[in-house]
Amino acid sequence: MNRIAAVLLFLSMLPPTLPGEDAVQLKWEELPALPDALGFAGPFVGVHPIAAADPQAADEVLIVAGGANFPAPVWENEKVWHDRVFVATKDQGTLHWTEAGTLPRPLAYGAAVSTPEGVLCLGGSDSEQTFRDCFLLRWKPQSKQIETIDYPPLPTPCAFGAATIIGSVVYVAGGQSDSALSSAMNQLWSLDLSLKDSPESFQWRSLPDCPGKTRALNLTVSQHNGFESCVYVISGRRQEGDQTEFLKDVWEYSPSTQAWRKRSDAPRSVMAGTAIGFGQSHLFVLGGDDGELFGRADELKDDHPGFIRQALAYHTITDTWTSAGPTPINQVTTIAVELDDSIIVASGEVRPRVRTPSVYRVTPVTSTHGFGGLNYVVLFGYLIAMVGVGVYFANKNKNTDDYFRGGKRIPWWAAGCSIFATMLSSLTFTGVPSKAFAQDCVYAIGNFMIPVVAVVAVFVALPFFRRIDATSAYEYLEKRFSRRVRMFGSASFALFHLFRMAVVMSLTGLALAVATPLTPSQSVLLMGILSILYCTMGGVEAVIWTDTIQTVVLLGGAVVAIVLLVSGCEGGFGGFVESVTRADKVNVANLHFDATSGRTALWVVIIGAIGQNLSSYTADQAVVQRYMTTETQRLAARSIWTNAVLTIPATILFFGIGVALFAFYQSHPEKLDPTITTDQVFPLFIAREMPIGLAGLIVAGVFAAAQSTVSTSMNSTATAIVTDFLRPQQVCSSEAGYLTAARVLTFLMGVAGTLLGLIFVDPNIKSLFDTFIAVIGLFMGVLGGLFILGALTTRANGSGAMIGALLGASVMFCLWRFTPLNGYLYTATGISTCVVAGYGASLLLPQADKDLAGLTIHTLGEAA
Template identity: 50%
Template sequence: MKLLRLISTWLLLISTPILIHAGEKNQLNLKWTKLSDLPALTGQSQALGVAGPFTGIANNTLIVAGGANFPQPVWETEKQYFNDIFVLELSSQSDSLRWIKGNFFDQPIAYGASIETPYGLLCMGGRDAEQVFDSVFLLNWDNQENRLTRSELPSLPKPCAHGYAAIIGNTVYLAGGQSGPGLESAMKNFWMLDLTPFQQENDTSTMHWQELPSWPGPERAFNITVAQHNGQENCIYLISGRRLKDAGTEELQYNFLRDVYEFNPSIYKNTQKKQSAWRRRKDVPVCVMAGTGAAIGQSSIFLFGGADGSLIYQVDKLRDRHPGFPKKAWAYHTITDTWIEADSTPVNQVTTRAINWGDKVIIPTGEVRPRRRTADIWQVQLEEKPYEFGLLNSGTLIAYLLSMLLIGFYFARRNKNTDDYFRGGQRVPWWAAACSIFATMLSSITYMAVPARAYATNWEYLLGYPAIFITAAIVVYFILPFFRRIDATSAYEYLEKRFNRLTRLVGSGMFTIFQIGRMAIVMYLSALALATITPFNEVEAILAMGLLSIIYSTMGGVEAVIWTDTIQTFVLLGGALLILFFTLFNIDGGFSTLLSTASEYGKFHMVNWDWDMHSYTTAAFWVLILGSLAQNMISYTSDQAIVQRYMTTSSEKLAKRSIWTNGVMGVLAGLLFFFIGTALFVFYQTHPAHLDPTFKNDSIMPLFIVRELPVGIAGLLVAGIFAAAQSTISTSMNSTASALVVDFIRPFITNKSDGYYLNFSRSFTFCFGLLGTIVAVLLASADIKSLLEQFFAFIGLFGGSLGGLFLLGMFTKRATGRGAFTGAIIGVIVLYLVQSYTDTHLYLYTFVGVSACFVGGYVSSLLLGGAKSDISGLTVFDLKIKK
């Protein structure tokens, strides 16, 4: 009771900060930098610039090819088309950029579409004064020989000019345009070219353009086409454009379009109703025909210019008094389907492209008003808004972190032997064990990622949570009795009794390696989010989480871990409730607006009744149920971090109660987190100016915490993110130490005092915690990050097999050690093949691994045989289920 009073007092103190607002609302600021001027073209003494060039970046070099302009005096001359090609090496400093004159095209050409690909700048269509072309080719700059290369590709299905292209992976999409010199030939073309064959020794013989269903709107040219992620998939966005009005409708001839459409390639691929891949999105506030657009961040599209058509019928009257196209940028958010005015711009260049270059955008040359081009090359960058975490937030966070150390000191004096250190002397209350299981399985990644998933998609993944109850029933009635019966400190003791020592050592060893990786990944991914909202950088956040967890875990053992988990459960769940409260409080109309807006956008959609032959690639109902069941079975049967909690209570009855309680907590928490994600969607859908494109989608909850919540409350909720991370980290430290001592030290170093093994336990806890922290710091290094990610992906293959071994031992009589070991290898191989060569949904990976190990192990046992051993009481067939 004394400890509970301390916990209650601590929570009260840090939960009552002064309600000062955390920060100002977000404003988007675009930084424009002039890079260089396009040189004068052939036959012209001045650098006038061009409109409609093929332009893009290849080998870190900007290419500007072809284009058209009006020679001086512009109102007395005809439009002139060019075949000049210029390149600009962007790797140099901006004050020393140097243009190089490239080759010439065979003929003058302009107003084609171009897009960067892994193989060069793809150029499509185009026109001159008399005709429109259907040619397609790749341009590439050879940095060694300073020359431009050209590779011919299959022609377009029709000639096309004034269209716009985008790319997803190896697939290029070309939308809109006109097939003849006049706008009356505007098309509803939507063409696709798969460049994969070109990757195979430049083979173009099997490449061809495919005509896809077009958008559910009118034909057009001068549209904008951009590829961006919509929270679920990478999609193509068709924006604005211009067409002739239907004959006889009005005197004015042009129809200035503001409509927006989204094409989802995954829906097109996996459904029979191909047209359903298109859906209408919110109109852009003004027409932005012939404008420039680029994807910025994970789910934003910025339009840096475009013509609104407001003065198009006064061009001849205004001439050089024309003010130019509106100097205004727009931002569209694909998840919330909202438009905002992004920022004013120094110039509005149309009939050119906005080219992504790292976190910057290059906008070369283009038209700034009728008949006037510009030679300017601009670089645009979205500036990150600095955030001051503040003294009160910092104080709240520090108070939490120091309190974790105090708990470690408190329990250090209670550890007399390894039973105290690893099982808490079996004196842990059942509800604390339940909280520890809950906190262990709920890492900071889940704490942030689940609301982020609901924010970006819908409630489909909530269906996986009821599988916890199915798992809990299986564990309570079939699995828990095995561990209690053998009085296990390590889960892998069962594998030796059921199979052989080799299986135990392999299982324990794989668990240890996996947990080191898990610690590192949890710390690293949590640090990525924390570094954007706290005074810590990534490495400092990793060190804060890792070193503090090492201290209290090493000193206090499993009791310290369980009680800190319990506090962290209250912190993170209390924090989640506060986020939901403040989100609803800041939504105009509150709960009713949340329900209506979320329903309008399908955010409460929960069941995907997909049973066709491709459903294994989607979040179908059966995929989520089987995948969640397998994931939970692995955790509850083969994860020492969870099994260890079974053994800290004083009786099997109380252990069962902790498992059921954790199940209830897990489902309720899942519902809470999904509701938070939906509330965040509605908040940002109704307050789009508060979104920050520089934040990743998975950091939407941290963004809300630091930008929308009162100071002090924000600090408390950031502590909740730390809490979710530390609960996973500290548990991994203690459980790996217990596995190593019990499975590798005690069996081989015998006849030692318990104090001897206790010292080993503390040393292992410290060493593995330190190792996990070091690996997390290495992950933050770009040089080694990809190598470590591949290693952890490989280690992850063994999780399914580990769970399969336990189920094989418990639910079969004829499985042998030799067969089990073979089954584990089969499980790893099958899962690797499924991951590498199929489109199977990742939720099914664990189910595939468990099933392959179970079936492969059973069949191998029948074929290979093995030494007979006494398995009495080690299978469910000998188990008497207690009510």
């Protein structure tokens, strides 16, 4: 133990992979200015996507409408309100402005949000009054003019407020109801744009007021907080008597619970500023007035230095603020919008009475960190070694029994490690920590169901498969039901694993893009090609031994990672405990009955986990195949128990890493890269904080974990096709022919999975864990249902089983496509639907009695 502790201490003192600039950096680029010499304060700004309406036109246009300014000389003239509308089209990375009409009246200081239909303008004021009008500005590319469409008015007049949109729902917070700041409000209104065809429902709703103080000139933005997209109300200004108060508090509103939560204050007041959600969990505040020179405008006049030029970044998950670097200008009383994956800030006020026509494009910049030569050596050395394993076992495969079952000579402990690695996958290594980082440890309870299901696997499923000496798990379905059910089950399995390969490779490629110089597509190609090489050559024996090596590497790497994370927290272990306790990151149970909530209920986790694991340990060829690689049933049972035992410390480790990541980045928010996804947070730590060499080994291990999952799917799918389709039809004339067919099919499955993986690369996926769980549920529920129906009943027959399977598949598709049900329940729903419908159909469509000796729990003791 002392030696291990010394090694870990030594590793923690090694330098990280390569030093780099940690602070969040923004690139500011000036674009063509607004075609007005003065510019405007308080304009309505938004983006109208028009590609769907006119495929020949530009896909998005920037709209700037209304606003107010002071004609020069600004200290000698009164404020003037405007009604002009400017539209900027895109061409070769720049903007081309045109004047495209007018507003219904001169108007400024309202709120605006970008919608698929156009820019929705809300409230505002002129020199005499404040309005409650709402209208949509739509760009008509044919006439090159703006169209105005009236929308339901706000509940009360409102100016100097701010709005945001989540999905189809618009939210308006803060503002003042007349020209006096003392009329500032703390209301929250919402309008669901999806109801616009139902006039009686298409009205503004009053939601719970913000618990903070009344405010105007506040910032209102939306962003995901790890559980759901929320509304954030930040800073503002209010007046009490003769005193003006500059606020810096932050409030978060949950649309699902309609509850407010206080968050960490901004470092300073940013009233009247521009803010926008960017990426998956960051907010940027690009401008704002800190109030230091408020009240001195008449004294300073042209000597006023302007508002503070410093951007801020807020991370919604860790609830932390950090600097986002200096800004070339501070434009207040305008609206920041997203255009082409960048942020646009148009016009606005730069100091009292002075506006600007300037338009800036702001782009978050990924800080540059090299991967390091030693990491490259370790990474490619490890991957080449895995291919070497395939080459080593290539000559040991004399027939399909060797290729598919390793000649039943695999040690039980290696088979157990292979089951563990197959169920683990690279997504566990990246997806589970990111889930705990973003949320909590609720899903850990699901993994603790594996030892429970292991009892069923050992004492129910295993005897069936060993009794019939199955190579394919779906041989059981033919003996129990019919050839048709067997082929359906085998085809469903093959389809599932084809998608599983694609999902694992694409999501792993996305997660590792931040840790290596490889693009997601290049990572997918690397994983796919190497998997095809060693799996096609070495068969299941190569797969199992690479799985075993990978198990040691990943678990060892996880231990080192959690030590480095905890020691890197501010305050060490004590700071780590305080941070995760305060944020309730070790929560393991949400006690409610909502099956659609982002805060997953305990009963959903338990039922969902039992369903998923029952299907995997009874109906997944990739797992069942491991049962058949050991010499005896007793040794196969040991392999199952080995996996169950490994699951407990692995669960604690991987969820512990996620919790430790939260504490580490809460201590060091400047190290979070706003350009990454939440699922890339652990690879980010590996690449930038782990010692050189070790980072390469862990990244290689993640690659190998993905390859293990992919190679398992390739081999198992080829096994199912050869055993369930080719052999029954006697397609080949010799054992050598079937071995060749197995290798060809393994190769083809690998190529197909890799190509699908390239298609599936999608950086907008919020959670690898959730996506993977949904994919498992959509396919494995029916297969698990078929095995349970066959094993637990004696009256179920082939026709009833097919009806149950088809109905179960239909129900799961509908749940996925048309309901917000938590994907964790898909498998359990599929199992129950298949069993109930299959049994009922069997009673309605009875068939001739079939010999069920040894094929159900009721006849297991009978002679086969």
